[in-house]
Every structure is written in structure tokens, then in C-alpha cells.
Amino acid sequence: MKYWIGAAAVLVIAFLTALSGLNEYFFYAAFIVLQFMVLATAWNILGGYAGYVNFGTAAFFAIGAYAAVVLFKWLGAPLAVQIAFAALASGLLGFGVGLLTLRLRGIFFAIATVAIIFIMETMMVNWRYVGGATGLQLLRPDVMQPFTSYTRMLFVVMALLVVIAVSVARYVQISWIGRGLRAIRDSEEAAECSGVPTLKLKLFACTVSGALMGAAGAPMPMYLSFIEPASSFNLNYSVSALAMPMIGGTVHWMGPVIGALLLGSIQQIVTVTISSEINVLVIGVLLVLFVVFAPDGVLGLLKKLWPRRS
């Protein structure tokens, strides 16, 4: 119960912040950080809980964005419908990729997800309807009351998506699904022998993970009023979605949130200060540092500093 009160509180705070007189720039930056929270949480469902590294986050994210564009261009659909459709599209993609490769070892899955990025990008590049390689400029619909700007509304929408994603991740974590995934991560063979339906669980995690990533991608075309393949399929999404949970901690749903907050904020700040490829270097270096020295992430470090009696 405490969790749901907290979740509601987060939403209320987000809503009130959007109505406040806070600087517009905050919402642009915060939107991106929240977006990464969703991506990191989604990644962690398969990557952290089950131990299957998905390097294709960019593909699921971008397909979500393109699905939203298709619906917007074809039917003029409202944002909520776009998000639902995007989740469906990316979920299907996750299911498909999972079906193809989750029977194999983890590294094959990882490589297959890299393949998916290139293949999906090539497909979008060749599809004139969504702008092809050129990209598409989109005109936003008018902003709904009571928000004063579209970006503020997107900020609240993304906060809602964060709550949804985290709630899903939390459910998976504490339910029998989570137990099964952990068993797979610890020793897949042993899990199989104990009767855990490994393939079904992995497929489930992969589908849900993909769907959430697609949902995160859906508001992006509205945020930019523009979509084009190269930046949508940017490998940075993949690396960040992997680095953030690794840094924050993969065992608990709180890990990706912390990791995204930390790394995402650093990225936003570096963009407007040092402002160069250092940004990307920072992720790479932090990832390696944490993976080597603090494998349990920030959560792990916190636990060591403040051991709690359970």
C-alpha cells in the first residue's frame, strides 16, 4: 500500500510542478531523464532480473516512436492511443526476437538485438511514409488545458509512464515471475531441471520489456516535432539503458530509477556545459567502473553503507 501512496504522490508532484512557474528548460531536460528512467526500468526486467543482456533498446524505442508517428499521421490519434499502439508494436517485436533467440545462450540474444537495430533502421530508412531517411516534420496539436506548453504536458505524461513502468517492474520482481527469472539468472540449467518454464518466462520478460521501451519512445516525435532514423536508432539509447541499471543496481526496481536519475542528469548537464563527445565517454567509463568495482550498483553500495535489518 505504501508503494501506491508513494506513486500517487510522485504523480501529484509532477502535475503541480508542470503547472508551476518553473523554468521551461527544466521540463525539456527532465523529460529526457524520465524517458531514460522508463528505458532503464524496462531493460532491467529482462537484463537485471533474468540476466539476458538486450543491446537493442534503440530499436524498441525507435519502433515505438515510429509506430506513434504512423498512428498520428494516419488517424490523427491522440497521444494516449499512440503510446498504447507503440507499446503493442514494440512488444510484438520483443516477442519475435525472443522467440528467435531466447532458446540460445545469452550472448546470442545480445548479438541478435544488435542485428535488430540495423534491420529496423534499414526498414525505416526505406519507408517513405514515415519520411524515410529524410525524416518527417510533425505539427503538434494544440496543448490541452491546464498546461501552458506542450512540453510540460509531455513531462507529466512521461512521469506517468515512469510510474507505470516501475509498477510493472515491481510486480514482476515480487511475483513468482520474478522468482523464476532470478532462478534463470542464477543457473538456467538448474531452473530448467526444477521445472521452471524458462522459455515462457524469458519470452514474457522480453515482450514486456520491449513494450515499455516502445511506450517510452512514443512521445519523442511530439517532443521534437520531428523524427528521423539516425537519431531515433542512436546507439546511445542502447548503451544508456544498459549502463543505468548496471550503475544503479539490477536487483531491485529502484536501481534503474537511481541509475537513470544519476546518469541522465549528468548527461543533460554535460550537454550544456562541456558539451562534446565527453558525454558518451562518461557513460562508457562509468559503466566499466561500476561493472568492475561495484557490480551491485549504487543500491549495493548503499546497502553496504546502511545495512538494514530486513
Added chain:
Amino acid sequence: MFFSFDLLFEAVLFGVLLGCFYAAVSIGLSVSFGLLDVPHVAHPAVMILGSYFTYVLAAYGLDPIVAGVLLMPVFFLLGILIYRFYYETFEKRGTEAAVRGLAFFFGLAFIIEVGLILGFGVDQRTVHAAYIGSSLSLGEYRIPYRMLVAFGVALVLTFSLSLYLSKTFTGRAIKAVAQDEPALRLMGANPVRIKQWAFGIATGVSALAGAMLIIVGPVEPAMDRLYIGRTFCVVVLAGLGSMTGTLAAGLILGIAESIVLMMTGASWAPAVAFGLLLVVLGIRPQGLFGR
């Protein structure tokens, strides 16, 4: 789009040359991933690092192939270092840490890529040599010399490595450690040192592959992303651990890409490697010559 047997023949011819080149750049991975099970997704990045070092040496007037060969021992040592670090940090600690090993290599690839950008900028780099830019005329067909050079080096490399692994003692030890590590341990050999040695060789080979890469075409830091697909496609298609399989798989990929390029006009060619990879993973994950 034109279709004629002339064009098809040229496409196949070019595909063979290209395919051997792909085999050569993947052979290091065949050893590190195919035989040693190291999730070395930073392999293309290391190779491109080799390309850039070749570029630097070539600027002093060295022929690129000579530069590549000179870099091999340096990269051999680099490989040993990387493997040692990987082993101590990840492989020793079991499967969960193996996932982190994968993340580590992704991180490493990224760091190399960004390091190159910071050091050399985002522009493409090329090298110059007598055989780059001119072609051999065979009747109506003109074959660029640079492809022939890459083809030649690739063949030499593949066969040398194949022979090494089957004829020499260390080579066979490497194959043994891949097949049955506990047995090897029982026989008194130290598997870690053997794996380390093998990884060193794989990395050394990557240096020469990098030299070939920059001979065949211009190189830029972000190229490793494209080559992840190509190299893993070749290695997976070959079947893990087979050197001659790597050559065959490389040829298949090269010819397939070349034909797709000719028929669909290049819009889909980059997806060929990845598409083929997915198909192989789905239908026959152990590859053509898998162990």
C-alpha cells in the same frame, strides 16, 4: 536495375574478394568468441584501433601491410592484458558475472570509439599505397588492387592460423581447452595461460585485420558498430571454433551482400549480414561447421 550475367559474374567475383576480407576480419573473433567463449563485442573496436595505428605508422611512410604486421606483437600483448583483466574480474566469478563481462566489453568498445574520436576526430582516415586506387584489368573486368591485396592477406592469415591450431602444440592445446577444459587441467596444462595466449593471438590478428580494413576503404571511429554484425554473422554462420568455416562463412556473406547490392540497388545490403545472422540463429545456431 540491370540484370545481366556480366554484372552477376562481376558481383560474384567481387563478392569472393569481399568475402575473404570479411573472413579475415572475423577470424580473430572466431578464436576469442568461437573457441574461448569470451563475449568479445569489442573485437571490431579493437580492430579499428588497429586501423588507426596503421594510419599513424603509415603517415611515417610505412606501407600499411608492413605497419599491420609490426603492430601484431603489440596487439598480442594488449590481448593478453585484456583477457587477464576479463578473467580476473568476470570469468572466475560465474555466470552472473558473465553478464557483466558482456556489459564490460560493450563499455570497452564505446570507450575505444570515443577515445578515437577525441584523438583523431570524426573524419574518415585513409592510407595511401601504390596498390590503392588502381585496378587490374582482366578483359572487361577491372578488379581493384586493394581488394586483391586484402584477399591475399586474408588467405594467408586464415591458413596460417588454421595450420597453427592443428599442427603446433600450443595450437592444439587451445583447441583442447575449448573442447574440454577439465581434461586439459588434468593433463597438467594451465588453461588460463593457454586461453590468455589464444586471446593474445586473436588480438594480434585483429591488428593486421585493421590494417586491411583501412586499405580496403576509409575508416572512421563509429565503424565498429557495423562490423559487430558482420563479424558475428560470419562467426556464428561458420560454427563456433572452425577456422575454415570462417572462410566459408565469410565467402557466403560477401557474395550474398554483393548480389543483394546488385539486385536491390544497395538499399538493403547493410541488412544482409544481420538478416543472415538472425536466420542462422533461428534455424541452425551451431552454424555450418559447428562443434
Added chain:
Amino acid sequence: MNVTRRKVLGAVGATALSAAIPVRRARAQQNVVKIGMSMPQTGSLGAGGQAALLALRMWVDDVNQRGGLLGRKVDFTVYDDQTNPANVPGIYTKLLDVDKVDLLIAPYGTVPTAPLMPMVKQRNLLLMGNFSFQVNAKVHHDMWFNNSPWNDAASWSDGFVKNGQKLGSKSIAFLAADQEFAQNLANGARELSKTAGIKAVYDQNYPPTTTDFSSLVRAIRAAKPAVVFVMSYPNDSVAIVRAVNEIGVGSGVKMFGGGMVGLQFTPIMQSLGSQLNGIVNYNSYVPGMKYPGIEDFLARYAKKAAEAKVDPLGFYLPPFNYAIGQMLEQAVNGTKSLDQKKMAEYLRQNEMKTIVGPIRYDKSGEWANPRVVQAQFRGVVDKDVEQFRQPGKQVVIYPDDYKTGDVIAPFEKARSTKG
């Protein structure tokens, strides 16, 4: 983890975030004029962006030496968008709402600029475009002024197709990268050729990651065109030139080139050397063209470029970026204000004098009189950067006002002609 801890972390995070956003100390508005932009300094447009930025900084220094704008010093804020459009809205919002800049310049290139258009339209802001292509076509912002020598797709290929016609060509081959710029150009060129009665015998798009063009060049040769029009990006342009040199494009080809981006960049020109000969390609400026003040600018630029390690010749982008500064200066001085609406009117109605010649704008914010130069490389030798500073290595064949020679055809012959 319980809720309290999460809320605390959340609050800490939010505070850290907002506290860490560097807010420039509010200077008294009266003392400086703030100009802000993002420029791709890394990523695919990074090389060009760095050279362009150098030119803009030169303008800022020059104008400050003259006393600034309206007697106030110019303060120039630039961020790096990494050629990633996702970074642009955030950066420009920060420029406007946190750094509180007075005037905006767009980033170099179409892709980084596109996300900006709805924002500036909605907030009624003047935006100086920077070498982008038709990025205002859908948005129709009336305070947009793009500085690039082209207007629409036709203006680009016009010179090339016209010359093809003059040479009596009846067939044309198109090779275009699958990217926004190239595709738009290709469409314009296709229209023009159709009108000119030139038949398209080959028409192919290739994906941006293509590195080997042997097959494509072979196919072009098999189609036996009289003119080959290529629309490519820097990396592809290099590969295509190499492939043409290795494999040959056929003795019947009269003209080759047209819209190859990258052959204007110094490192590429230097690296390709004699392989460039015979190619007719677009440019924004080549030595020998008489624009007032440009030679002086280029001499000063060359010194700074050598120190900053950017494009040493600086023919392509830097003069245009300097000209953006000049236009802003003229608008501010002409209206004696920083009022964006007044400045927009001024820019719309007046002809501005810049180091890339006189500039007048049409209704859509593009040059009313496009001036895309088509020049043929002749007598270029290998491994020599300085040769390009002399007129004659790139002979202007179009437009007529600036012509320095006629095109030499066929292409194979032009490749061996000395200067």
C-alpha cells in the same frame, strides 16, 4: 526500499538537478547583446561545424572591435548538439529561458535545425538559418532567413543540367544517397532533366552506410549515360570518386558530378588529389570569384584555422557563417534595435552586402537569387593543399556572372587535361 526513502531520493535528485543547471549570473541586460546557438561540433556534421564556428567567432571578435552592436559588446554562447536533433530543443530552451539570449542562430545543417522550427514559430523568434535545405517548407515561419546559396532543389541542379543540355546530352544517370538532402536534390534534378528532354537511363538510391561503390559504378557504366548526376555525402563522395578512378564510368560520359557533398572539404580534396580531375561539382565559393572582402577574410581565417586544427582552406562554410553575422549586424544597425519583428522586416525588404556577395530574401526565407556554383576540377595534383588557394583548379562553369571557363567534355578527357 520503502516509500519514504524513495521520496527522499527523488527530492534529492530533483534538487541536485535543478541546482546543477548552470544558470548564468544575470548580467544587466543593458551591457551586452547575447547571441546563442548550438553547433554540431561532434558527430557527422562536426567537422564542418567546427570550421563554421570559427568563422562566427571571427565575426564576433570583429564586431566587438568595432564597438559591438548598438554600442554594446556581443556575448556569444555556443553548445554542441553532437549532430543529434534530440539535443536541440533542450539546448535552445536553455539559451532562451536560462541564458536569456537576445538573438538566435540555427545550427549548421538541416537535421539539427528541423526540431527548432516549431519552437521559434510558436515563440515568434527570428532565426538565422545555417546552410540548411528547405527546412521551413512545411512550417512556414515568417521570421526565418536561411543562409545558403540555394533555394529549392531546382536551383541546385539547374546549372549542372543546363550544361549537360549544352553538351547535347540525351541520357542521364542518377545516383543518390538515401538521405534528406540528396533525395530532395535528386527529385529536383529529375524534374529538370525531364523538362530538358534528357532521359534517365539509371536511377539508384543507396543507403548511407554503403562503403563500396564498385557494383554501382559498374552498373552505371553498363547503362551508358551521357551525364552522371551524383548526390552524395562526404564519405560516399570519396568512395564514389575512388571507384570511378578504379573502374571507370565509360567513355561516353560527358559530365560527372553535380551534388557531391564533401568534395568542398579540404581534407577530402587533399586526400583525393588528382582523382578529382574532370569532376563537375557544386560549391559555394571557389578562389577567383570576386566577392567583396572574401579574400581578406580567408587569409585571416587560414591563420586561425591552422591553430585550431580545422579545415585550413575554409571555402565552403566559413564565409557563409561570417555572412550570417554580417546580416545580423546590418539588421540591428538598420533598425537600431534588437526587436525581432523589426529585424525580420528589415531582412525581408533589404539587400544585404556580405562577403559572399549581395543577399536578398524571398517570402519563404531563402535566397531570392540562388547562386550555386558549378565548377570543374582541373589539373589538380596529389598531396598539395595550397594549390587550391589559386584560381584555376576549380573552373567555374556556372552561373554565367561568375564564369571562368567552359566545361571540358567528355569526362575522361577532362581528367587528363592540365589546368
